[in-house]
Amino acid sequence: MDAMSDWNFMSVIILVGVFVLWKLEFAATLLNLKAFPTAVPQALAYLMDETKLDQARDYLRVNARFNILQSTVSLVVLLVFWAIGGFAWLDDLARSFTASDVGAGLIFLALLVLGQSVISLPFSVYHTFVIEQKFGFNRATPATFIMDRLKGLLLAVVIGLPIAAAVLWIFGNVAHAWLWAWAVVTAFQLILTYLAPSLIMPLFNKFTPMPDGELKREIEALGVKCGFPLTGVFVMDGSKRSTKANAFFTGLGKRKKIALFDTLVEKSTQPELLGVLAHEIGHFRCGHIKQRLAVGILQTAVIFFLLGLATDPEGKFARLLFDAFGVKQISPHVGLVLFSILLEPVSKVLGVFANAWSRKHEFEADAYAAQATGDGAALGEALKKMTADHLSHPTPAPLRVWLDYSHPPLLRRLEALSGPPITCD
Secondary structure, eight states: OOTTTTOOHHHHHHHHHHHHHHHHHHHHHHHHHHTTSSOOOGTTTTTHHHHHHHHHHHHHHHHHHHHHHHHHHHHHHHHHHHHTTTTHHHHHHHHHSSSHHHHHHHHHHHHHHHHHHHHHHHHHHHHIIIHHHHHHBOOOOOHHHHHHHHHHHHHIIIIIIHHHHHHHHHHHOOOOOOHHHHHHHHHHHHHHHHHHHTTHHHSOEEEEEEEEEHHHHHHHHHHHHHHEEEEEEEOGGGGBBBBBOOOEOOOTTTOOEEEEEEEHHSSSSSHHHHHHHHHHHHHHHHHHHHHHHHHHHHHHHHHHHHHHHHOOTTTTHHHHHHTTOOSSSOHHEEEEEEEEHHHHHHHHHHHHHHHHHHHHHHHHHHHHHHHHHHHHHHHHHHHHHHHHHTTTOOSSOHHHHHOOOOOOOOOHHHHHHHHOOOOOO
16 A cells, blocks of 8 residues: 555645745746846846846756756656655664664664755756856866765764654653653754864865954954854955855854865955954844854754654654654654655744744844944945845745845845944844
């Protein structure tokens, strides 16, 4: 008997959620294409001509088609795998290798991740070496691309497998498992956040201390002025993979480090760089990092509580969920996957509120940068350059912004920078 021959209302809920999410993304993509301006916005007039605007429109159109194709393939693969009883078959296959529940769970998850990776690899190759190459963004060589994936696989084995084994063992052997699993995963995430800048990120990029000079002195002076515990200023070889530019800071507590993409340093004036860094410092001074960390920890707790319900062998919710996918034996590893499928549409809805909150934080960080540097014009110029250089949509559709944008659109940010000051809550 296949997974869809015995329907329950959970099956209907999941199917409707998955289809509604796909249709919503499709509608947002079409509306975003329609919203592209026919003339260069005044704010970008000296950075873009009609030719570059056409190039940006073409970049948006090509990526839109690519994303629709990729999401459609993902949806079809999920539905076919579900319809033929793939989850039950994969669970049986994993259990045939070992009598250990944790071992079977790790094999099940590893095979599923491997299958997803095989399906997504052609899309990743095409996006990098065809789309990004066509528009002049890609600088990654095939060797770099392959090494990135091998390193990612190594990290998944070294880091992912132990934490997955711990979570599966807890759910199979400990009372109030969701609480203990949440505590272990949260502790692990905090440790990883602390260690990642020195142990993990250097595996993928080279971080070179910024040489002494006027720019470094100005950055350090900005840190002192803003009360930012800066322990290092680094230039990252972002140009190894892309021409796109960015900046970020890493670390917890008093071990803060600022990293600038080498492409950002090359393309920006000193005032623009200081404006971008003041924006990043603004997130710290406005308490955004702590707020997001706290909300993330609470959100993880809720997810693990619900996961506990989804993997409870005696629970009605778990039975309905497993029946919906045609899996007889309730287990933590299968429940984790099935619950993630059920959670995806819910996560998208919650993501709308998270993105709105993030956009509010971006406005506040922009305002802080304008105050710290004495003028928001330099930050505005940096934002304009990144929009033009990245061929970003200058006037995205409201639905696309509502669904996916963690940062406000460029014109809204420029308007806010030139308006009344915004203060951190």
